[in-house]
Amino acid sequence: MSESIFNLAWLIPLPTLLAFFIIFFTRENKRLSSTVALIGVFVGWLLSWVVAISAFRTPERSLVEPFDLSIPYLPTGASFFTMGVLVDGLTAIMLFMVGIVLAMIFIYSTGYMTFPGFMEELLGKGSLPPFVQAQVEEAKAQNLDPKYSRFFAFISLFATGMLGLVVADNLLMLFIFWEIMGLCSYLLIGFWYNKTYPDPKQITPPKAGLKAFITTRVGDVLLLIGLVYLWLYTGQLNFRELFQPEVLEHLAESVMTLPVIGAVSAAVVISILIFWGSIGKSAQFPLHVWLPDAMEGPTPVSALIHAATMVSAGVYLIARMWPVFNAYEHGANGAAMFVTFIGAFTALFAATIAVAQNDIKRVLAYSTISQLGYMFAALGIGAWVAAIFHLIMHAFFKALLFLGSGSVIHGVEHGHHHAHAHNHDGDDHHKEEEYFDPQDMMNMGGLLRRMPATGWTFIIGGAALSGFPLITAGFWSKDLILAEAWYTGHTLVFWTLAAAALLTAFYTFRQIFLTFFGQPRSEAAAHAPESVKSMTAPLMVLAVFAIAAGWSGIETTWPIVGNVVGNPLGHFMGELAETYGLHYKELPFNPMPVGISVIAALGGIFLAWLVYGRKPLQAGDVDPLRRWLGPVHTVLRNKYYFDELYYFIAVRPVLWLARFAARFDRGVIDAIVNAVGSFGRWLARSLRRFVDEYIIDAAVNGTGLVAHATGSVLRLVQNGQIQQYLLIMLLAVLVLMAAVEFIF
Amino acid sequence: MTIPLTWYLILSAALFAIGLFGVLARRNAIAILIGVELMLNAVNVNILAFWRYIRPDDPSGQVFAIIVLTVAAAEAAVGLALFISIYRTRRSINVDHLDALKG
Numbered sequence: 001m002s003e004s005i006f007n008l009a010w011l012i013p014l015p016t017l018l019a020f021f022i023i024f025f026t027r028e029n030k031r032l033s034s035t036v037a038l039i040g041v042f043v044g045w046l047l048s049w050v051v052a053i054s055a056f057r058t059p060e061r062s063l064v065e066p067f068d069l070s071i072p073y074l075p076t077g078a079s080f081f082t083m084g085v086l087v088d089g090l091t092a093i094m095l096f097m098v099g100i101v102l103a104m105i106f107i108y109s110t111g112y113m114t115f116p117g118f119m120e121e122l123l124g125k126g127s128l129p130p131f132v133q134a135q136v137e138e139a140k141a142q143n144l145d146p147k148y149s150r151f152f153a154f155i156s157l158f159a160t161g162m163l164g165l166v167v168a169d170n171l172l173m174l175f176i177f178w179e180i181m182g183l184c185s186y187l188l189i190g191f192w193y194n195k196t197y198p199d200p201k202q203i204t205p206p207k208a209g210l211k212a213f214i215t216t217r218v219g220d221v222l223l224l225i226g227l228v229y230l231w232l233y234t235g236q237l238n239f240r241e242l243f244q245p246e247v248l249e250h251l252a253e254s255v256m257t258l259p260v261i262g263a264v265s266a267a268v269v270i271s272i273l274i275f276w277g278s279i280g281k282s283a284q285f286p287l288h289v290w291l292p293d294a295m296e297g298p299t300p301v302s303a304l305i306h307a308a309t310m311v312s313a314g315v316y317l318i319a320r321m322w323p324v325f326n327a328y329e330h331g332a333n334g335a336a337m338f339v340t341f342i343g344a345f346t347a348l349f350a351a352t353i354a355v356a357q358n359d360i361k362r363v364l365a366y367s368t369i370s371q372l373g374y375m376f377a378a379l380g381i382g383a384w385v386a387a388i389f390h391l392i393m394h395a396f397f398k399a400l401l402f403l404g405s406g407s408v409i410h411g412v413e414h415g416h417h418h419a420h421a422h423n424h425d426g427d428d429h430h431k432e433e434e435y436f437d438p439q440d441m442m443n444m445g446g447l448l449r450r451m452p453a454t455g456w457t458f459i460i461g462g463a464a465l466s467g468f469p470l471i472t473a474g475f476w477s478k479d480l481i482l483a484e485a486w487y488t489g490h491t492l493v494f495w496t497l498a499a500a501a502l503l504t505a506f507y508t509f510r511q512i513f514l515t516f517f518g519q520p521r522s523e524a525a526a527h528a529p530e531s532v533k534s535m536t537a538p539l540m541v542l543a544v545f546a547i548a549a550g551w552s553g554i555e556t557t558w559p560i561v562g563n564v565v566g567n568p569l570g571h572f573m574g575e576l577a578e579t580y581g582l583h584y585k586e587l588p589f590n591p592m593p594v595g596i597s598v599i600a601a602l603g604g605i606f607l608a609w610l611v612y613g614r615k616p617l618q619a620g621d622v623d624p625l626r627r628w629l630g631p632v633h634t635v636l637r638n639k640y641y642f643d644e645l646y647y648f649i650a651v652r653p654v655l656w657l658a659r660f661a662a663r664f665d666r667g668v669i670d671a672i673v674n675a676v677g678s679f680g681r682w683l684a685r686s687l688r689r690f691v692d693e694y695i696i697d698a699a700v701n702g703t704g705l706v707a708h709a710t711g712s713v714l715r716l717v718q719n720g721q722i723q724q725y726l727l728i729m730l731l732a733v734l735v736l737m738a739a740v741e742f743i744f
Numbered sequence: 745m746t747i748p749l750t751w752y753l754i755l756s757a758a759l760f761a762i763g764l765f766g767v768l769a770r771r772n773a774i775a776i777l778i779g780v781e782l783m784l785n786a787v788n789v790n791i792l793a794f795w796r797y798i799r800p801d802d803p804s805g806q807v808f809a810i811i812v813l814t815v816a817a818a819e820a821a822v823g824l825a826l827f828i829s830i831y832r833t834r835r836s837i838n839v840d841h842l843d844a845l846k847g
Contacts, residue, residue: 720843723768723776730764 048099086169219280226273271335282314299406340380347373383484473550505604518616
């Protein structure tokens with residue numbers, strides 16, 4: 001029964017891929033295109049859940065002897081690259097999350113992708129080419145984005161990438177889908193490529209897309225090198241083959257000699273190379289710089305790619321590959337330490353930056369980086385189950401928060417247009433309006449009354465992100481990570497993460513107070529309408545998950561609440577962890593880490609209330625943090641100047657190199673090429689003059705002349721007189737006969 | 745007392761020479777055709793003489809003679825048709841005028 005259901009697994013990425021191709025043909029009709037995409041993603045969701053649930057119901061099958069179906073497709077000489085699907089517990093749990101989050105975000109997008117404000121201005125300037133102008137006007141009449149169909153095609157392709165990555169049974173296939181997602185990320189960040197800002201220093205969507213693509217490329221190249229080494233040492237990329245004890249042992253015992261460091265176990269080197277892929281994709285320090293700028297994309301994209309799914313693919317990769325990290329000395333090795341260090345450092349580092357950001361989406365972006373750091377830290381200390389748990393919970397509430405912020409931005413933008421139209425009625429002189437940023441939280445305030453559905457769901461999501469005790473999903477997963485860190489004696493990691501948790505609660509509620517409470521600080525916020533049903537409905541569904549999903553992982557050792565649900569997720573994942581060679585057991589209840597986690601969450605919320613909730617900011621007020629922290633705040637607001645640093649150490653040298661290369665091209669290469677060309681022409685001219693004319697031509701003409709001369713003699717015989725021919729023939733025969741007679 | 749073979753051969757050679765002369769010397773196309781016929785018949789006489797005197801039991805000599813007769817008849821038919829056609833277009837069958845194939 002479940003066998004035949006698992007056979008459906010290879011179908012999971014296909015419906016959305018099909019939708020991607022169908023939209024090529026339906027793109028003229030925007031609503032039809034989004035319907036096609038929705039059908040694709042719903043079928044994908046259905047298949048994912050069917051497969052996931054049947055995997056949950058047959059743990060003996062999905063954990064011990066996972067379903068693995070693969071076909072060879074590319075001969076490599078000694079063996080084949082295969083492609084196939086693997087359905088084990090980790091796949092199932094990811095499918096469960098990815099399926100529903102994808103579907104919710106697709107629904108949300110149908111409401112979100114209305115005609116964007118900046119296109120209005122472009123239309124007003126009349127700088128668009130005529131045929132584009134007509135299309136944009138048509139889109140405006142429908143109040144849909146001019147590239148509505150394209151958007152749905154891209155996110156469908158993205159969904160294919162994510163679903164394919166989750167079901168892939170080998171690293172190469174995983175890498176292929178990984179890159180598909182990278183491509184979609186690039187395309188979607190730069191989706192509004194003709195958007196510009198009055199401030200020339202503010203990054204524009206196409207630049208942000210490029211930045212994301214190039215930054216993640218650094219990680220991806222190292223990941224690919226890791227895969228090549230893995231292939232070299234084991235001849236395997238299939239997960240299950242790779243995780244055979246003897247293969248892992250061989251890998252751990254193989255020694256690579258590195259410059260400077262010396263001999264290191266191949267398992268460690270490969271693990272670190274693979275982790276670099278995750279650093280890029282999951283925006284960990286030092287490759288974190290792309291994610292905040294990726295917020296230039298439409299908000300559903302931020303939710304889909306840059307919060308819930310693609311960035312967590314990095315965590316998924318490490319979780320999936322954990323046996324390799326664990327192979328050498330049971331995880332007490334450099335690779336695991338590296339993961340822990342990067343994760344914990346990023347968790348705190350990103351949280352501090354988030355405190356000083358005013359852009360509603362950038363705060364969330366930094367919180368995503370920080371939470372992903374949490375997951376890596378958890379993986380590094382061996383809290384594998386806690387990391388997966390947090391990954392799933394985070395996907396739910398972060399998707400919720402991003403979609404909520406999109407709804408807010410949408411509302412404020414509408415409010416801005418409304419207020420604008422109202423105030424300037426009949427006053428055409430005010431064409432030169434001041435630039436209004438609908439994402440700046442300083443322009444918001446008091447939105448809870450204007451947008452109750454968005455507001456309440458956002459508060460739920462925010463509470464989950466802060467780890468509001470006992471109720472929210474975020475509390476349970478974050479607490480589990482902290483408890484594991486405490487229990488395993490990683491004190492430094494514990495305190496770092498606890499400090500990050502405090503900051504998380506603080507900036508999240510700072511955001512909530514600034515956005516939803518107090519008085520509106522702009523005309524736009526005062527006129528913001530609630531979003532349409534297709535946007536608020538997914539928010540509500542995700543809000544349910546942001547609370548209730550966490551209950552599935554409450555450890556049974558907890559007093560009172562422990563036995564209500566019975567920790568099904570923990571037990572399921574625990575068994576899975578055993579098959580991965582990790583030892584899992586529920587931790588004894590310890591009030592210390594729990595108490596610190598609760599204090600961090602509530603303390604952060606309380607601090608945020610003190611600063612922003614008690615006396616809400618008025619329009620024109622300066623952020624009080626700025627007064628208190630002084631230059632520290634400036635550093636934080638400028639993200640520790642990492643963009644500037646990278647500009648100096650990476651971008652400038654590359655540009656310099658490019659300019660040098662261009663000059664070298666023009667000065668040296670072009671000169672050589674031109675010289676070769678000139679020499680060729682000179683040679684050809686000489687050959688024509690001396691060889692062609694006097695030798696080749698002479699030979700050809702001589703042949704012709706000889707033939708002509710011979711012909712003019714012989715043609716005299718051919719006079720057309722039949723009797724002469726006969727006479728010649730007769731004479732010839734007589735001569736021949738005489739010859740035969742007398743000579744032979 | 746029979747006529748010796750050589751007599752037939754002399755007759756045949758004479759006929760052939762007369763025919764050849766006709767072909768080479770006459771200007772009238774029909775006369776040339778008649779010359780050709782004479783040469784063919786000279787050959788026939790030759791074939792039959794050899795058959796009768798050397799291989800009287802083998803019928804292939806007779807068969808050859810019949811084939812030559814047939815070919816001669818066909819040739820005459822085609823040749824005359826050609827001459828009529830030439831005459832219609834050029835109003836002459838003097839072979840001196842028929843030199844369109846000269847090189």
